[in-house]
Structure formats: structure tokens, C-alpha cells
Amino acid sequence: MVGSANLNIMIKAARKAGRALTKDFREVEQLQVSVKGAGDFVSKADIAAEQIIKSELMNARPTYGWLAEEGGEEEGVDPTRRWIVDPLDGTTNFLHGLPHWAVSIALEHKGHIVAGVVFDPTKDEMFFAEKGAGAWMNESRIRASGRHRMIESIFATGLPFGGRSDLPQTLQELARLMPVCAGVRRWGAASLDLAYVAAGRYDGFWERRLNAWDVAAGSLIVREAGGLVEPLDEGRDIIGHGQIICANEPIFSGFAKAVRG
CATH class of the missing domain: 3.30.540.10 (Fructose-1,6-Bisphosphatase, subunit A, domain 1)
Incomplete structure (x- = not known):
């Protein structure tokens, strides 16, 4: 290119x-x-x-x-x-x-x-x-993956560390998602999590309390690969508030429902 x-x-x-x-x-x-x-x-x-x-x-x-x-x-x-x-x-x-x-x-x-x-x-x-x-x-x-079934899909997220206050919320999200998917990964680099969604390696990703520089480049790459990207809490700004959820189009709705509760 x-x-x-x-x-x-x-x-x-x-x-x-x-x-x-x-x-x-x-x-x-x-x-x-x-x-x-x-x-x-x-x-x-x-x-x-x-x-x-x-x-x-x-x-x-x-x-x-x-x-x-x-x-x-x-x-x-x-x-x-x-x-x-x-x-x-x-x-x-x-x-x-x-x-x-x-x-x-x-x-x-x-x-x-x-x-x-x-x-x-x-x-x-x-x-x-x-x-x-x-x-x-x-x-x-x-391109984002073409999987249509949640149970065949793997997702990525970040897990709170150092006693962060959002740990209970994250555990609740995992409890809803893990029984209905093929697995959740935590690899510790949000920009690469987003890039992997764009490449079809992950089927979706979500995380809170990120910074603009964590998500700015990756969010565009996901969109241009055909994935859907939204703020995790609807109505918020991804860059300004540093929280994001994304996935391929076929499973986005089910994924977002499981994570958001």
C-alpha cells in the first residue's frame, strides 16, 4: 500500500x-x-x-x-x-x-x-x-474476523492491577462473558489488543480506564478493518474517556450485551 x-x-x-x-x-x-x-x-x-x-x-x-x-x-x-x-x-x-x-x-x-x-x-x-x-x-x-458464534470467539481485555477500584466491575463482566465464549486473553498492551481484533486474531476487546494514546491508533485500525467500535459506556467519548468496546460486526451485539450486562 x-x-x-x-x-x-x-x-x-x-x-x-x-x-x-x-x-x-x-x-x-x-x-x-x-x-x-x-x-x-x-x-x-x-x-x-x-x-x-x-x-x-x-x-x-x-x-x-x-x-x-x-x-x-x-x-x-x-x-x-x-x-x-x-x-x-x-x-x-x-x-x-x-x-x-x-x-x-x-x-x-x-x-x-x-x-x-x-x-x-x-x-x-x-x-x-x-x-x-x-x-x-x-x-x-x-480484516476483522468473520465468526458468527460467541461460543467460538475469543476476546481480550485488561485486568485492574494494584488494587484499582474497578476490579469488582471487571470480575462481573468476566463472569457474564466467559461462560458463553471460547476464552478471554489478557496480554497487557491495549494497542496490540486492538490491532489483533483488526487482524481477526481476537474477535473482540473491551477495557476501561485507558488513555487517549492507548486507543487512538488502534481504534481507527479496527474500524478500517470492518470492525465495530463504541465507547463501553454508551454516550461517552472513546478518546476523551478512555474506555472502549469493539468486535467484528456479526457478534458485536451479543458481545456488548454480555459485557455491559
Whole structure:
């Protein structure tokens, strides 16, 4: 696929940050004897990756705004466009030497996501989409799965950690969903969960208390792959409130009913 100039800039930035993170990942695997030391190392790797992405994107488009996990928000000279970036989604996986993490970059125009990239460097999988142009993984077009039966479908979510107050609600959702599906996965990187729905690897995904940079790129990729995407609590804004539910079209209604109760 030949994408727009903006998409090509995003892919280049994601690959450059991914190369740096891959080098750091090889080192962090050797730091497991010291959790504090590894944590400090990963924090530096995260910040360094964001600086690489920001340099690439802002040098190419200096008037755009910026919203990222580490660097916060900056309003651009052009108030209609901004980059939304997570330089390292799946930090805990990275910290523990688990090869499942990603770089996520989205472009927002007038409140709508118009381009998105989710790059998994350890597997060399580049998921990307532009509004109206379909969804892709490397050189191949991707589509949401075609499964029609909940009992044959697998879903992904995030589980609350560190005593978060939404644990009881999540357990209730799991109790409703698990008896009627083929399984639930928790892999710890929301951007990749969304990309996997787009690629038909998962049939659906839901999660609360996410950030804009967790869902911006992936939500567009799912839509462009033919999936349905909604705020988990109807009437809310996905980017603004950080909660999402998505699935292929045939099972979306049954999936949403099970999760929402």
C-alpha cells in the first residue's frame, strides 16, 4: 500500500523508535535481578523512544499539536491537527522481558483520528490504517474476523492491577462473558489488543480506564478493518474517556450485551 505523506512519516518514526527500544529490550532482559534497576532503565528507554518519535514527527510537521504519555500535551500552531503517541505500550511486559509491547502513533484532525500506526518491533508487525483506505499489517490487507458464534470467539481485555477500584466491575463482566465464549486473553498492551481484533486474531476487546494514546491508533485500525467500535459506556467519548468496546460486526451485539450486562 502507498500511503499519504503523513502515514509514511508515522511509519518511519515508529520503526526508528522500535529499533532503539529493541536494543534496550535486549539489555533489560539482563536486569531482572534488580526490579528497581530494571524499572529505572525502562523509564529511560520509554522517554528516549518518545524523544525519537517527537523529533521525527515535529520536524516533519512543526505546526501540529502533540499529546503523549511521557511529554504531556502541547497545542500546535495548527489547532486542528495533533499527534497522539504512546512510545511504549506494554511497559510492564517490557520490564519483565516479555516480547509483547508496541509503539503507537495516531494523527487526529478536527477531533477525528485519520491515521494510525501500531508497531510491534519484536515480531516486526506494522499495523496501520488511514481513514477510508482500509487496514494493513505489513504488506497485507487485514480484516476483522468473520465468526458468527460467541461460543467460538475469543476476546481480550485488561485486568485492574494494584488494587484499582474497578476490579469488582471487571470480575462481573468476566463472569457474564466467559461462560458463553471460547476464552478471554489478557496480554497487557491495549494497542496490540486492538490491532489483533483488526487482524481477526481476537474477535473482540473491551477495557476501561485507558488513555487517549492507548486507543487512538488502534481504534481507527479496527474500524478500517470492518470492525465495530463504541465507547463501553454508551454516550461517552472513546478518546476523551478512555474506555472502549469493539468486535467484528456479526457478534458485536451479543458481545456488548454480555459485557455491559
